[in-house]
Structure formats: structure tokens, C-alpha cells
Amino acid sequence: MEQLERSWRAEFPITERLIYLNNCSLTPLHRRGRERIERFASEWTEWGGRAWYDHWIAEYEALRADLARVLGASPDEVAIEPNVSAGLVGIASTFDYGRRPRVIVSDLDFPTDGHAFLAVADRGARVEFVRSPDHVRVPLELFEHAVDERTAAVCTGHVYFxxxxxxxxxxxxxxxxxxxxxxxxxxxxxxxxxxFDVVASGVDYLVGGTLKWLMGGPGIAFLYARRDVAERARPSAVGWWGVQDPFSFDVEHLAYGTGARRFEYGTPSVAAIYAARAGLSLLDEVGIDTVRDRHMRLSQRLVDGALDQGWTVRCPRDAAERTPIVTLEHPDPAGAVSALRAGGVICDNRPGLIRLSPHYFNTLEEMDRTLEVLAPLRAAPAIA
Ligand SMILES: Cc1ncc(COP(=O)(O)O)c(C=O)c1O
Incomplete structure (x- = not known):
């Protein structure tokens, strides 16, 4: 067996039973996340609403600081959101589409990246799509051609799903x-x-969440707004947690909160905060460079093995160009994913694709076993 930190796998009970390769959708729950959720349940049981003041508001702000650290941002540049879609709705509500109507999205983007702007068509937004020539990448020149003085924003993925x-x-x-x-x-x-250093990247807004590589589960997402961008923003999608002083309970005036806080909505999911902080602490311990190194090695083993078996691979072949998302074309991906499940491998499907995504705690042996389960599932090539 490959030499791994034993503690990595010990954190994830699922690794004792299954080969888990659906990490780009939802990482499995770890022991510390479960303990933290149980702690939330005890606080709720013992203190009811008093727990907001004694525990939960402090956890909320600690989560903001954790997320800011991961991004390389300052806490004032980070809003906590219930999901990415909510963050995008807030951002989409800030633009003057009368002056600049165009919003550029790519055809490889996640649906919500387009929907948030399609939904403000009545305010003048006109969404235009750049189309990936190889269904894998979007060359910069396509964005370069698309963006002009009538463009309000480009909204696109850092990594395509x-x-x-x-x-x-x-x-x-x-x-x-x-x-x-x-x-x-x-x-x-x-x-x-x-x-990744969000400040050095120069982006105006960035959204993400804790479901996937951050290992924090559902219910928490984040919105980064560069300091100057945040201070200028006047979102029309708002909530009472996003104002200057929520606990003044002033219904008659809207005073936007400092920086990115103005993009926050209402009462957050506290259990999700606890799980999210546990996931972020795991990432802190393992280290992002180690994670990246493991991702490259594990996913390359899958890609090389799949190519040897004759699969058509949709992701880039070179690990340096991609995250560990490995996608294989298949005419019945849902059926193939069920067959993989029967063989002890958990992965997922997207239209026309089997999607496999290892994380740092997976092993090279698991990649080899997955390739054995995959081999008989490859569809016979169509006869010309
Ligand atoms: C690129 C990308 N954007 C957004 C989402 C989901 O956004 P939300 O938090 O709104 O569910 C996902 C996956 O779930 C994704 O892969």
C-alpha cells in the first residue's frame, strides 16, 4: 500500500468501505466535522437562542476569518452566503445594465453563472455566451473579442465543472x-x-463554497468582493444580516454593511458553519501544496489508465492544466455510475460523462482498482 499519512484516511470513515471519487461534488463527512455538528446540537439543546450570543455569532465571524485566510483576502472583503447562487444574485443586482447591458458567460459554465444574469433581463441585462471550441477550454481570445465598452461583466468559472x-x-x-x-x-x-491568491488575481468578485475541496459540506458559500468594488456596490438583493448594525433592528433605513458584508442575507445555518470550519481546519493541516501534488498524481493515474483502455477523455490530459476532475465520455453515464457503485466506487455523472474526482486521501491503489472496474464499462466504438 502506498505510504500515506494514516491520519488522512482515519478522518474519513467512508474510506474503510468504499472508493470515494466524487469529491468535486461533495466530500464525505469527516470525524471532526461530525463532532463539531454534535457540539452545535448540544449548544442548541442546552442554551436555545442564548447560544447565538455565547457561541454562534463568534463562530460565524471565525468562519469569515478562516475563509479570508484561504483566499488571501481581508475579512471585510468576504461575505458568507448560503450558496453560490445567492451570492451571484446579489452581485447581479449591482450593475447598471442601462449603461452596459452585456454580460459574458461561457457555454462550459455552471448553470447558475448564466441564470443569475438571465434573471435580470427585465433590468436590461443581455447575456451572451462564448462557446468552447473543444468542449474542454475557452481560449482567452474568445473573451477578448467578446468584451467591449458595453459589457458590464464577464462571469465565468475558474475551473470548469x-x-x-x-x-x-x-x-x-x-x-x-x-x-x-x-x-x-x-x-x-x-x-x-x-x-490561489485572490488579491493578486485582480478579480472584482469571486464566489465559491465549502461542499467540495474545502470539505465543509453544504450550507456555506462565500463571496469575495475587492475592497474598492465592495464599497461602491449597492446591491438590491439584501438581507438584515448585511446591514451596518443588524441588532439595532431599524426597519426604516438601509445602511449597507462594511465591505462585502452588504451581500449577506438572513439567519445562517449554524450546523453548516461548524462543519465548514472543521473542513477548513483539515485543509490547513494537510496543506494546499500537498493537496495539489496528490491531486496531480492520482488523477494522472486515472487519465493515463483510461487512455490505455481506449476511453475518450474530456478533461485535459496533462495534470498541470486541470484539477483532479477526470471525465470520460459514455452514452449511458448514469448506468455506468451505477455499475461503478456496484463495484465499490462512488462517482457521478454529468450529461454524456462519467465524472471521477479523487481527493488527497485517496490512494494510487484505489485508482488502479477503479480502472479495473471501469474496463468492462467502456462502450464499444461505433461502427462507421
Ligand atoms: C462551478 C460550480 N458553481 C456552482 C455550483 C453550485 O452552486 P450552489 O452553491 O448555488 O449550489 C457548483 C456545484 O455544485 C459548481 O461546480
């Missing part, structure tokens, strides 16, 4: 800013997968 390809968001920010447009990055698939 079906291909794992890593986009150069710094170059994209330069393209946008040259024309006075904003860059909004959906980083759900990137943060926690490789080192």
Missing part, C-alpha cells in the same frame, strides 16, 4: 478591466484544489 480545466483568471481580469468591465469568477471548483 465538467472538464477541470484551469482558467487564467489574472489574464481575464486584465482583459475585462481594459474595457471597464468587471470580472466575476465562479471558483467553486478551484478554491482548496490549488494555491
Amino acid at each position: 465538467t472538464t477541470g480545466w484551469i482558467q487564467d483568471v489574472r489574464a481575464l481580469a486584465e482583459i475585462c478591466h481594459r474595457k471597464g468591465a468587471a470580472l466575476i469568477v465562479d471558483a467553486y471548483q478551484s478554491i482548496g484544489a490549488f494555491p
Whole structure:
């Protein structure tokens, strides 16, 4: 067996029973996350609403500080959101589409990246899609051609959810800013997968969450707004937690909160805060460089093995170009995913694709076993 830190696998009970390769969708619950959720339940049981003051508000602010550290941002630049969609709705509510109606999204983006702007068509927003020529990447030139002085924003992924390809968001920010447009990055698939400094990237907004590489489970997402961008923003999608002093209970005036806080809505899910902080502490311990190194080695083993078996691979072949999202074309991906499940491998499907995504705690032996289960599932090539 490959030499691994024993504690890595010990944190994830699921690894005793199954090969878990659905980490780019939802990482499994770890022991410390479960303990923290149980602690939340005890506090709730013992103190009811008093726990807000004695525990939960402090946890909420500690989570903001944790997220800021992961991003390389300052806490005032980070809003805590219930999910990425809510964050994008807030951002989409800030633009003057009368002056700049165009919003550029790519056809590889996650649906919510387009929907948040399609939904403000009645305010003048016009969403235009750049189309990936190879269904894997979107060349920068396509964005360069698309962005003009009538463009409010580009909203696109840092890493595409079906291909794992890593986009150069710094170059994209330069393209946008040259024309006075904003860059909004959906980083759900990137943060926690490789080192990234949001301030150095120059992006205006960035959204992500804790379901995936950050190992914190559902119910918590984040919105980064660069300090100057945040202070100028006047979102029309608001909530009482996003104001200057929520506990003044002033119904008659809207005083936006400091920095990115103005993008927050209402009462957060406290259990989710506890789980999220536990996931972030795991990442802290393992270290992002180690995670990236493991991702590259594990996913390359899968890609090379799949290519040897004759699969058509949708993700980039070179690990340096992608996160560990490995996608294989298949005419019946849901059926193939069920067959993999019967063989002890948990993964997922997206239209036309089997999607496998290891995390640092997986082993090379698990990749080899997965390839054995995959081998008989490859569809016979169509006869011309
Ligand atoms: C790139 C990307 N954006 C957004 C989401 C989901 O956003 P939300 O938090 O709104 O469910 C996902 C996956 O669930 C994703 O992969």
C-alpha cells in the first residue's frame, strides 16, 4: 500500500468501505466535522437562542476569518452566503445594465453563472455566451473579442465543472478591466484544489463554497468582493444580516454593511458553519501544496489508465492544466455510475460523462482498482 499519512484516511470513515471519487461534488463527512455538528446540537439543546450570543455569532465571524485566510483576502472583503447562487444574485443586482447591458458567460459554465444574469433581463441585462471550441477550454481570445465598452461583466468559472480545466483568471481580469468591465469568477471548483491568491488575481468578485475541496459540506458559500468594488456596490438583493448594525433592528433605513458584508442575507445555518470550519481546519493541516501534488498524481493515474483502455477523455490530459476532475465520455453515464457503485466506487455523472474526482486521501491503489472496474464499462466504438 502506498505510504500515506494514516491520519488522512482515519478522518474519513467512508474510506474503510468504499472508493470515494466524487469529491468535486461533495466530500464525505469527516470525524471532526461530525463532532463539531454534535457540539452545535448540544449548544442548541442546552442554551436555545442564548447560544447565538455565547457561541454562534463568534463562530460565524471565525468562519469569515478562516475563509479570508484561504483566499488571501481581508475579512471585510468576504461575505458568507448560503450558496453560490445567492451570492451571484446579489452581485447581479449591482450593475447598471442601462449603461452596459452585456454580460459574458461561457457555454462550459455552471448553470447558475448564466441564470443569475438571465434573471435580470427585465433590468436590461443581455447575456451572451462564448462557446468552447473543444468542449474542454475557452481560449482567452474568445473573451477578448467578446468584451467591449458595453459589457458590464464577464462571469465565468475558474475551473470548469465538467472538464477541470484551469482558467487564467489574472489574464481575464486584465482583459475585462481594459474595457471597464468587471470580472466575476465562479471558483467553486478551484478554491482548496490549488494555491490561489485572490488579491493578486485582480478579480472584482469571486464566489465559491465549502461542499467540495474545502470539505465543509453544504450550507456555506462565500463571496469575495475587492475592497474598492465592495464599497461602491449597492446591491438590491439584501438581507438584515448585511446591514451596518443588524441588532439595532431599524426597519426604516438601509445602511449597507462594511465591505462585502452588504451581500449577506438572513439567519445562517449554524450546523453548516461548524462543519465548514472543521473542513477548513483539515485543509490547513494537510496543506494546499500537498493537496495539489496528490491531486496531480492520482488523477494522472486515472487519465493515463483510461487512455490505455481506449476511453475518450474530456478533461485535459496533462495534470498541470486541470484539477483532479477526470471525465470520460459514455452514452449511458448514469448506468455506468451505477455499475461503478456496484463495484465499490462512488462517482457521478454529468450529461454524456462519467465524472471521477479523487481527493488527497485517496490512494494510487484505489485508482488502479477503479480502472479495473471501469474496463468492462467502456462502450464499444461505433461502427462507421
Ligand atoms: C462551478 C460550480 N458553481 C456552482 C455550483 C453550485 O452552486 P450552489 O452553491 O448555488 O449550489 C457548483 C456545484 O455544485 C459548481 O461546480
